[in-house]
Amino acid sequence: xxxxxxxxxxxxxxxxxxxxxxxxxxxxxxxxxxxxxxxxxxxxxxxxxxxxxxxxxxxxxxxxxxxxxxxxxxxxxxxxxxxxxxxxxxxxxxxxxxxxxxxxxxxxxxxxxxxxxxxxxxxxxxxxxxxxxxxxxxxxxxxxxxxxxxxxxxxxxxxxxxxxxxxxxxxxxxxxxxxxxxxxxxxxxxxxx
Amino acid sequence: xxxxxxxxxxxxxxxxxxxxxxxxxxxxxxxxxxxxxxxxxxxxxxxxxxxxxxxxxxxxxxxxxxxxxxxxxxxxxxxxxxxxxxxxxxxxxxxxxxxxxxxxxxxxxxxxxxxxxxxxxxxxxxxxxxxxxxxxxxxxxxxxxxxxxxxxxxxxxxxxxxxxxxxxx
Numbered sequence: 001x002x003x004x005x006x007x008x009x010x011x012x013x014x015x016x017x018x019x020x021x022x023x024x025x026x027x028x029x030x031x032x033x034x035x036x037x038x039x040x041x042x043x044x045x046x047x048x049x050x051x052x053x054x055x056x057x058x059x060x061x062x063x064x065x066x067x068x069x070x071x072x073x074x075x076x077x078x079x080x081x082x083x084x085x086x087x088x089x090x091x092x093x094x095x096x097x098x099x100x101x102x103x104x105x106x107x108x109x110x111x112x113x114x115x116x117x118x119x120x121x122x123x124x125x126x127x128x129x130x131x132x133x134x135x136x137x138x139x140x141x142x143x144x145x146x147x148x149x150x151x152x153x154x155x156x157x158x159x160x161x162x163x164x165x166x167x168x169x170x171x172x173x174x175x176x177x178x179x180x181x182x183x184x185x186x187x188x189x190x191x192x193x
Numbered sequence: 194x195x196x197x198x199x200x201x202x203x204x205x206x207x208x209x210x211x212x213x214x215x216x217x218x219x220x221x222x223x224x225x226x227x228x229x230x231x232x233x234x235x236x237x238x239x240x241x242x243x244x245x246x247x248x249x250x251x252x253x254x255x256x257x258x259x260x261x262x263x264x265x266x267x268x269x270x271x272x273x274x275x276x277x278x279x280x281x282x283x284x285x286x287x288x289x290x291x292x293x294x295x296x297x298x299x300x301x302x303x304x305x306x307x308x309x310x311x312x313x314x315x316x317x318x319x320x321x322x323x324x325x326x327x328x329x330x331x332x333x334x335x336x337x338x339x340x341x342x343x344x345x346x347x348x349x350x351x352x353x354x355x356x357x358x359x360x361x362x
Contacts, residue, residue, distance in 0.1 A: 142347070171347040173291045
């Protein structure tokens with residue numbers, strides 16, 4: 001199985017972080033993705049590399065030819081510049097390394113989803129990739145890979161991807177909003193190498 | 194005690210490819226928006242929750258459904274001989290049915306519910322029934338289940354997901 005449970009750190013999650021995500025509209029993926037990516041690259045690296053954006057966009061489109069990228073609204077994604085808090089000031093206690101990392105938060109309102117995809121930025125070097133629930137599981141919510149699925153989790157549960165390049169996705173067909181934190185150690189177009 | 198889903202066997206040989214092709218190219222009814230073309234439609238309590246506080250949009254399309262009137266064929270089911278009701282659900286990538294129970298079935302002591310996939314399971318084809326994730330099934334597998342138990346389905350894969358639903362009353 002590709003998702004390994006490593007523990008629960010619910011006490012580390014500040015209620016005001018969750019509240020901020022719940023009450024704030026985030027960048028809508030894929031509609032706002034380019035604008036968002038440009039802002040992230042400029043904030044982290046001081047410039048925007050169009051060619052890196054094009055490569056990432058091509059990867060997504062090739063993996064998801066079945067979806068309407070122009071008119072769809074999959075989910076909301078928050079990066080550090082979108083939020084008042086910053087996890088670089090509150091380093092996640094479950095990280096098994098001392099170096100830099102990239103983090104972002106996904107919010108799936110009812111009916112929203114992340115199509116199955118591979119993180120193309122994960123192939124270049126050994127990568128730590130984590131997923132942490134910030135809300136308790138509700139019926140209708142699922143995180144899945146090509147060989148594993150996570151349901152019935154609790155807020156604070158952390159899973160590590162054995163293979164950070166594995167096909168994965170998420171969905172919320174429930175009636176509550178689902179929030180999760182993603183962390184990876186390799187994402188060059190976000191200033192993390 | 195957790196409810197169980199019983200695998201009754203594989204009946205792939207009763208599904209001609211032209212039935213699958215017909216479902217793939219036809220439109221069917223868009224649920225929920227086409228449901229409300231019928232003024233007599235009644236939602237159960239679980240379904241009403243979908244539209245409370247505008248969680249879901251009544252005028253949107255979650256998935257397509259095909260009743261016998263939509264199809265050029267009639268499904269004969271060796272495992273359900275008592276003139277069952279049947280319909281076919283088609284979920285294109287990105288489509289879903291929110292969590293719900295078929296609550297009317299709970300009031301039918303002799304009622305039976307079955308579901309039958311018309312293709313092999315693929316990553317991204319999600320069916321969660323109670324707290325069980327159902328995967329790795331094959332085209333033509335037939336499962337008997339308690340459809341009054343909360344369940345949902347989502348397609349975040351790249352191919353359509355087609356399911357035959359059967360009810361015996």
